[in-house]
Amino acid sequence: MPADKVQEYADGLCYTDLMAGYYLGAPEEVMQAIADYSAWFFVWDDHHDRYIVHGRAGDWRRLRYRLHAALDAPRHHLHHPDPLVAGFADSVLRLFRFLSRTWNQRFARHFHAVIEAYDREFRNRTEGYIPGVEEYLALRRLTFAHWIWTDLLEPTAGCELPDPVRKTPAYRRAALLSQEFAAWYNDLCSLPKEIAGDEVHNLGISLITHEGLTLEDAVDEVRRRVEKCVTEFLAAERDALRFADDLADGTVRGKELSAAVRACVANMRNWFSSAYWFHHESGRYRVDTWDDRSTPPYVTNEAAGES
Structure with a gap:
């Protein structure tokens, strides 16, 4: 985003507000680190989208490798010439200050998997491959970074949870449902944009393609699944x-x-209200007001080094 776009759109995107509504009770330093990391995540997501739209496979491949490297050695990437890599290294290093080395290793392991899931999405979208419903749902848990956002509950609470606690079905089930709600509600709100952009990664699109649903029925089915997440949670x-x-x-x-x-x-409960609020307040999803329903007005090709 060029400077004038930042001034016009940044506050209205509400990226940090989303995190402030989810990680209640976090110390200020923790909250700021999570909010900045969240803003970085959205910028990375938009870069990924532009690389796909413009067929920039080489640029994506280089970014993918650099993010893996920055995750393993963030201190050595703080001054990387690519601001996206440097910003990621800064965010990771700040998040690594709060708990133990074992938490840091777990976070890194989870985010390495997220990077690889983004690579699978890159290939799927480039090839026009629409995954089946179950395949999509499994991949969505990674592209939405379910376990990253769940990991960040612990520095918010000021306590690292040992594996026997964190992996207990009662805890893990609640965590999964809070994230499934957010990911599937995101799909519901993103569906007009993603259909307009001929995208292939959306629960509604998978339902239409592989289950033979109409657009209207697919929307109803995604809504049903979203509502079920609430009752099951x-x-x-x-x-x-x-x-x-x-x-x-x-x-x-x-x-x-x-x-x-x-x-x-x-x-986890707060994730429901915060994600719901965000999708109706953030300018990221107001596609009916955009000149091109497939491309947010704050994204410019020039800012991403494109023509």
């Missing part, structure tokens, strides 16, 4: 809170883990 939330109660075994550590799980589950 309410049950999963109760299970997760009972699990939190069970952790409070009379020890100091048990009390700490119980409080942390409760804080994380509360913010």
